[in-house]
Amino acid sequence: MLEDKKAVVFAGxxxxxxxxxTALKSLCYxxxxxKVYIFNQDIPQEWFRFLRPKLQExxxxxxxxKLIGPQFQMNWSNKLPHINHMTFxxxxxxDFVTEDKALYLDSDLIVTGDLTDLFELDLGENYLAAARSCFGVGIGFNAGVLLINNKKWKSENVRxxxxxxTEKEHENVAEGDQSILNMLFHDCYKDLDWNYNFQIGFDYGAAAHNHEFIFQISLNPLPTILHFLSQDKPWNQFSVGRxxxxxxxxxxxxxxxxxxHWSEQGLCYTVEEYLPKFHCVNLTNSWNVEKIDYLIQKLPNVHFHLAAFTNMSGELLSLSRxxxxxxxxxxxxxxxxxxxxKSDLYLDINHDGKMDIVYEYVKKHQKPMLTFDNTYxxxxxxxxxxxxxxxxxxxxMVEMIKNFMEGKS
Structure with a gap:
């Protein structure tokens, strides 16, 4: 697998x-x-499980x-009905991207070519690079394609x-987070060529305001990124844009x-097939499960089954990542x-929320149990x-679980 990967972020x-x-397929073609990051709150694991090997190849x-928890509520008003709150x-x-530079892409776009030159763009001391909104007739820059100076964002706590x-201005702005981004970065961003954010979705607005010059811009060859902004989407039953x-x-x-397409060019990588060798289970009615994140990451070949008789807190739901x-x-x-x-081991590692019934099941099916000194x-x-x-x-505990796993095999 390649070591130096180019970071791309989608959100939805x-x-x-x-x-x-669809956007992801066009990008990968x-x-x-x-290294594609999908920011989300509710996309099922199965979708990632199916697509991850395709990208690995x-x-x-x-x-x-997974943006789950009170710090990711994003309950800000947005006056554009076709814009989802996940754009924030x-x-x-x-908080999630480790690379110094990241390319953020809206999901209503198509990539038609190689983005290497875009990734290699020198941002200097700018916070980002973006194309002017609606070919210069809009306000500020369009935020659907952003090459972000992530190192600078981190060091200056831009988030x-x-x-x-946003807390201060979200009710006063016309274009949601795009307006906020323009307010903060209006004089410290680099202009991006329209080739990398050709806002084809502005066709309807351009026609309405007699911006005929937009229709005279050549589409041969196709721009490298086509952005279907506005409510006139190509996946609607009908649309009028090009x-x-x-x-x-x-x-x-x-x-x-x-x-x-890539294998014909001699590019083919080994897929890291996920075949769990061992299964652990925990039943909890408490959000506080001791060291669960640590165990999950240290034991990638162990599958962890976490159950509750109630709704789960954000702390637990975020583990679905x-x-x-x-x-x-x-x-x-x-x-x-x-x-x-069906499990191999019961992990009694939840604080509080203990239930007698699960210990009866563990005893009935003769399953070994591990615990911590503060959770038994x-x-x-x-x-x-x-x-x-x-x-x-x-x-x-990691070593004990590994020993059980080796004993099983």
Whole structure:
């Protein structure tokens, strides 16, 4: 797998999954060696599980970034009905993206060519590069394509500045977060050529305001990024803007064709197939599960099943970003027993929210139990545990689980 990958960020919700995947296919057909971050709150794991190997075959990665929790509410007003609240998610790029530079792309666009020159653009001391809005007849820059100086955003805590400005101004601006971004960066961004954000979706507005010059700009060859902004979307049953057929071409393109396109050029990477070797389970009615993030990341070949009889908190729901986790909120007792029966080990690592019924299932199906010194259940004999690890030494539990896994194989 390539070491130096180019970071690309999409953001959206499950209701926009078709558009996200269409944009992603167009990007991957023309570009390899990518690290694609999908900022979301509700896209199921199965979607990532299916697509991740496709990207790996062309030397790219797919990262599930779950923006779940009170810090990601984004309950700000937006006066444009066709704009989803997840557009504000780009504020949090410094929290998730590790690379110094990141290309943010809206999901209502199509990539038609190689983006290497765009990624190599020198941002200098600018916070970002962006194209003028609506070919210069709009206000400021269009935020659908942003080459972001992520290193500068991190060092100057830009995320917090954007949040504070949005809290203050969101009810007063006309174009949601695009207006906020323009307010903060109006004099410190680099102009981007329209080739990298050709706002074809402005056709309707251009016709309405007699901007005929826009229709005289050559579309041969196609611009490298076509942006279908406005409500006149090509996936609507009817639309009047140009190049609707380009969006549908990539929408209907099979992923096998994307992979084939690169394999014919001699590019083919090994897929890291996920085959869990061991299954652990925990039943909790508490959000506080000791060291669960650490265990999940240290044991990529172990699948963690976390169940609750209630709704789950954001802390637990955010764990769905990991490929080796399955969550079961609002589960029923009989189904818990079935999971325990099929598991290899019970992890009694939740604080509070202990339930006698799960210990009965563990005993009935003769499953070993591990716990931490601050999470064990005093309601059962201590000898029922095969190990009690100190909570400050989670590596001890990692090693115990590995030993169980090796003993099984």
């Amino acid at each position: 919700d499950y209701g926009y999954i078709r558009q996200i995947e 023309h570009n390899s060696g990518l 062309i030397g790219s990665d797919l990262i599930d970034c 998610a780009r504020y949090f790029i410094p 917090q500045k954007l949040i504070e400005l 190049l609707r057929e380009v969006w549908w071409h990539y929408n209907l393109l099979e992923w096998s064709e994307v992979v084939k 990991f490929h080796n986790v399955t969550l079961y909120p609002n589960i029923l007792p009989l189904l818990v027993e079935k999971i325990v029966e 259940f005093s309601g059962i004999p201590e000898e029922r545990y095969v190990g009690i690890c100190h909570h400050d030494r989670p590596d001890d």
